[in-house]
Amino acid sequence: xxxxxxxxxxxxxxxxxxxxxxxxxxxxxxxxxxxxxxxxxxxxxxxxxxxxxxxxxxxxxxxxxxxxxxxxxxxxxxxxxxxxxxxxxxxxxxxxxxxxxxxxxxxxxxxxxx
Amino acid sequence: xxxxxxxxxxxxxxxxxxxxxxxxxxxxxxxxxxxxxxxxxxxxxxxxxxxxxxxxxxxxxxxxxxxxxxxxxxxxxxxxxxxxxxxxxxxxxxxxxxxxxxxxxxxxxxxxxx
Numbered sequence: 559x560x561x562x563x564x565x566x567x568x569x570x571x572x573x574x575x576x577x578x579x580x581x582x583x584x585x586x587x588x589x590x591x592x593x594x595x596x597x598x599x600x601x602x603x604x605x606x607x608x609x610x611x612x613x614x615x616x617x618x619x620x621x622x623x624x625x626x627x628x629x630x631x632x633x634x635x636x637x638x639x640x641x642x643x644x645x646x647x648x649x650x651x652x653x654x655x656x657x658x659x660x661x662x663x664x665x666x667x668x669x670x671x672x
Numbered sequence: 673x674x675x676x677x678x679x680x681x682x683x684x685x686x687x688x689x690x691x692x693x694x695x696x697x698x699x700x701x702x703x704x705x706x707x708x709x710x711x712x713x714x715x716x717x718x719x720x721x722x723x724x725x726x727x728x729x730x731x732x733x734x735x736x737x738x739x740x741x742x743x744x745x746x747x748x749x750x751x752x753x754x755x756x757x758x759x760x761x762x763x764x765x766x767x768x769x770x771x772x773x774x775x776x777x778x779x780x781x782x783x784x785x786x
Contacts, residue, residue: 589772601717601763601776614773647715651774659705659724659767661774663717 560584564650564664571640571671579635579667581650589653590633591661592625594618594646601649607633640671674699676766678777685754686785692739693749693780695764704768706740706747711779712760720762723747754784 563582571577583590592604605615607625624636633652637644647668651661675698685691697706708720723731723740730738735755739748751758764777 591773593774595715600778601765601774603773603775606773649717651717653772656772659722659772660719661767665714665716668715 560662562650562652562662562664564648564667566667567665568668569670571669573642573671574639577637577640577669579637579648579650579669581633581635581664582631583633583650583652584654584662585631587652587654587662589613589655590625590627591651591653592635593649593651593663595649595666596646604635604648637669640669642671645669645671674701674704674766674768674775676764676775676777678764678780680780681778682781682783684783684785685751687754687756689754690750690752691754691782693751693762693764693782695747695749695777697745697747697764697766699745699766699768701768704766706738707765707767707774708736708738708747708749709763709765709776710758710760711763712757717763721749751782756784756786758782759784 565580590607595601603616605619606613622638626634647666649666650664677696704725706723710718710720721733721736735752737750761779763779765774
């Protein structure tokens with residue numbers, strides 16, 4: 559079965575630094591998502607992306623966050639100035655099209671902000 | 673706004689026995705999808721089973737089945753013949769066609785005892 563790939567699997571950064579989390583969605587998928595999960599808590603929606611623009615974002619997704627699909631294959635999440643509370647597992651997901659309800663998740667990037 | 677409630681934080685079951693995990697949700701939408709995701713210690717998000725709200729028949733996938741009660745807005749997961757590999761966190765999730773994002777419950781930690 560095709561997979562969503564996320565890199566790196568672990569990222570450690572200092573508070574205030576910028577980080578970019580990378581994802582390669584499944585090639586023929588059109589909808590892309592970022593979710594995050596703070597350890598021991600539920601999975602929270604951050605943002606959805608379709609047709610090269612954000613289609614929806616949550617309250618968590620403030621001005622410190624941005625997403626980009628720079629080259630037609632990668633889908634990135636950038637956090638401009640990381641805070642301690644940004645420490646979490648970040649999941650990328652993709653979905654084939656509007657008629658398909660199945661999201662395919664990547665294996666996540668564990669971000670630790672020190 | 674949609675909400676998903678998983679009121680049991682954890683459950684334990686003996687290997688080979690059956691266990692039921694509860695989930696309720698709230699929505700004003702008439703067409704939607706419900707999911708159960710498994711998250712083992714690796715923290716990968718694995719789709720276990722999904723149900724389309726317009727289908728009255730309960731979904732089944734091998735040892736996993738759901739009891740979908742649309743009027744009661746209840747969506748429970750039954751795991752038959754529990755195996756040690758079923759030990760994981762289980763998340764109930766909801767999606768409407770309109771926004772296509774997943775809304776997760778808080779999850780339940782299931783432990784299967786040998």
